[in-house]
Amino acid sequence: MITLNQVSIQSGSFRLADISLRIAPGEYAALMGRTGQGKTTLLEAVAGLRDVVAGSISIGGRDVTALPPALRGVGYVPQDLALFPTMTVAENIAFALRVRGMAREAIATRVADLADWLGIAPLLARNVRQLSGGEAQRTALGRALAFEPKVLLLDEPFSALDETTREEMHRLMHRLCKKTGVTVLHVTHSRSEALALATRVIEMDDLMN
């Protein structure tokens, strides 16, 4: 569950004020709005990458407003994916588990299972710079899901994909939600994507009024 209670964010001259929002556990919420309305800013505030000047943010019933990103337990996939370019697919997926000091064997098992499920098992040893768009998306998703977060934040990750690959990713997201029951907040420009994936569509216009 994600709860925003009268959140205000200031970034230079840009300001989002008094945003309140509640996304129920297991809900897939698509956040829509025009360019420059602050969708990404809001998502980053939930991830802990942007300070809020007022209000509070809770994740899973816990107030995380003052917590650093590392302690919020959210999986985050930005628009440009930001895969770690010096690492292989396996190292990218294993990253959060390594940081948590998980045993080597347990990491290998988890990475293999996840890669299998995402359909990128044959690519594990490949450097991420050699991936196609769809493969990179799956890797980024695998990296965000490896530590089994309860909340997944997606910032237009499928916008640069061709139609076929995007539909494949949509099917994958459906399976993911069914399998894990993860709560998703997905920023998108595409109404068709929002309707295809989300159980609820939230308009920035409505949040700001």
Place this chain on the structure above:
Amino acid sequence: MPNSSASDKTFRTAFALLGGSYVLLLVLLLVADMAFASMEQFRLQLGKPEFLYSIQLTLLSCTAAAALSLLIGVPLGYGLARWRFPLRWLVDGLVEIPVVLPPLVVGISLLILFSLKIGGTSLDAWLEAHLGQRMTYTVPAVILAQFTVAAAFAVRTMRVTFEQISPRVEQVALTLGCSEWQAFWRVTLPQARRGMLASFTIAWARSLGEFGPILVFAGATRMRTEVLSTTVFLEFSTGSLEGAVTVSLLMVAVAMVVLLVLRRLNSEV
């Protein structure tokens, strides 16, 4: 190159001529030096213990100054590239000073810093009293003089390096459980490897060419604080132009070997 039109050819020729003219100037300088020096002079120079000491100290001091420059260049370059803090503009300007000032001024400033009496004692006197070693006219002074100028170039290189690395990658690492240090160490620094090597190389090369600050702050005492750049000066000032040219050519050889090795390493990282 296929399908080049007449205008393409003119463009390439003009650039080749302009760029080539500088390369030609450098080649002519070396050729003139080589024509002036004799093999006998090379043999004579290589047999001098003072010269061998000078080469050793040069390699040691340049490497130490470059390593220190990198040690400072990484955090300062990162801070300037990533953080917005009070008086950032001032820090930004300060680290450019050694780049724009004549190096001699840096040497004079170092000398004044260590000799200036505050409260009846100077920094140099304090070091001698507490560590048994003053700074001026010693080997550490050679390294400090080289470092003071070279570090500015290292900082500049590292800053550009970090500016070219997406901060988004670090942000993702933070959400995956990293502290800021872990994100830097595990994700950003590995991406900066080439920049670090470039930074080290520039600092090393800059240290090799340093002369003014070393002469003023560390002196040019044979078998003590003499490095190759000061050897050239000592040979020249004692009237041995041939000796100065010979040392210059040997300096070029040392520089070429080290820079080629570093370039090779750069292609491997």
